[in-house]
Amino acid sequence: MSRARIDARFARLRAEGRAGFVTYVMAGDPDPETALAILEGLPAAGADLIEVGFPFSDPLAEGPPIQRAAQRALARGMTLQKSLDLVAAFRRKDSETPVILMGYANPLETPGYAAFARAAAEAGVDGLIVVDIPPEEADPLADALDAHDMSLIRLATPTTDDARLPVVVRRTSGFVYYVSVAGVTGVKEADAGAVAPNVERVRAASGLPVAVGFGVRTVERAAEVARIADAVVVGSALVDEVADALAANEDVTDRVLTKVAALAKSVRTARTPSRGA
């Protein structure tokens, strides 16, 4: 499956003429059981692809929401291996929704890339995003993932100019993740007007679908981005729901999935022509 699962999903989205909705959740947040319940509910709530964050003590590209989510998960004993266990549990009930693991390099160094790639493939992971492994450092990891037909998803950013773009998209597959703001996750808001030409540029250079994230928090913003990108990624706004539900002593799973459903509806209908209602 793997790469094929991502490709099949984007092919279906193309056929349906709509953008995909990518949800980011942190493995083990707020606890392993609830995280699995959220994960299992995501496809029905409207997630087309799922990113599962594996927590790291020093997440240098994250804003406060995902930093706190990682701290909550680590406090409950979450590890890379347990993150893979979570994906494996999800896969027992869902064999179609692509799952992308997202995080930082150091936890991968302990098992080593080859052992990690084997375990991830067995768990049913389809792709990997490692925020602090840029293309210049990525070959050993890409080799390990290739051996199991998993995608190493690359990040393109507002600072990625035309000269650099070929470096960024080399050896990538699945889709390219366009980071819509120069900054950390969940702080700045994406400007869809400024993002549109960059999505075109990345799509042309890579020949792959482009997912846009890092600055999408609201249904309005999600709809704007859904009109120009192949997929919309929301992360910080969802982990904030976890935090808010905990603070308000509400059901975390319900609250996250309700938010997902609202965002998914916005993404799914963004390109539907208005009937002037």
Place this chain on the structure above:
Amino acid sequence: MNQIAPLNDYSAYPDPTGRFGDYGGRYVPETLMPLVHELEAAFRAAMADAGFRGELDGYLKHYVGRPSPLYFAERLTRKFGGAKVYLKREELNHTGAHKINNCMGQILLAMRMGKTRIIAETGAGQHGVATATVCARFGLPCVVYMGAVDVERQKPNVFRMNLLGARVEPVTSGSSTLKDAMNEALRDWVTNVHDTYYLIGSAAGPHPYPEMVREFQAVIGRETREQILEIEGRLPDAVVACVGGGSNAIGMFYPFLNDEDVRLIGVEASGDGMDTDRHAAAINGGRPGVLHGNRTYLIQDTVGQITEAHSISAGLDYPGIGPEHAFLHDVGRAEYMTCTDREALDAFQLCAELEGIIPALETSHALARLPEICTGLGPDGIVVVNLSGRGDKDVNTVAQALGRTI
């Protein structure tokens, strides 16, 4: 570790991809990669420009106060009863430590690159003070990220930075110490790439920082080499320096790398002891991993989460070490010893009492290993210690550790 074949030229690193053997590299988010490449190009151009080097040398002489003396520590020598001890007096530099050497080089580079805003991280506050100092001198706005815990225990340095016009941002994420300050500085950089220069103080971070910081600190070793040849007519048998991130040590070691008869000795902080988990010895108590832009030895748990370092010396209280030290350790060119909080406190007092020099707690770690090094070398031996900083900043910490009130 895998055995690495002996090399002919230790000074030929990093390679063009920023690697010292297995270590170093550029592990930063894509947003920063174009900046990191731009920085490397600007650094190379500056170093090839006689005008830039001349300007830097001028400031080092007239503003920093270089060259720093190489001083024969007669009473420490007699006390240890072995090799002659020389102290490279970096604590006499403006701002009281070696940190200013690097800050002066980088601020001139930042201005050459047209950057208009400077950010830095600091632990004890020495690098923050040195950065705030050069920013004041050249009129650039400065933001220093400092762990909230360190802000509390280093209040005088926070006030000094404020006096110098810098804004100190207390960092409350993670463990609220130096590593978290570095995370926050990197987050600022990623957010303000267009106008901001990140002035890293350690010989760590993504390439070209380890090489660049080494270059700006190598003035220490170059002067030492000339001075010892002039005084003793030969090279020392050993040079010794404390190692946190390792900027003062690499600055001292680098000009001696190819003199294989000169032992290079780094001293890591072992805090409460290597048999506890409260230490800051990345090489002696850690294993390789990736953090803050480079691959190096890191203090981490069994599943790759970075754990908190501990040392009485805030400047050594960091879970990593510069990648070149990791390399020099693996190939056996440098030795890395350890020193506990207690041993450092004893050396701190001994140096004050016998030489009239109050060393920084960081530096005291290097001094603490002198008895065995001097005895081992014998009376014909010569050892140079990099006296990297002065200890005025540490008097509160030391008084507290000794159970005294000021």
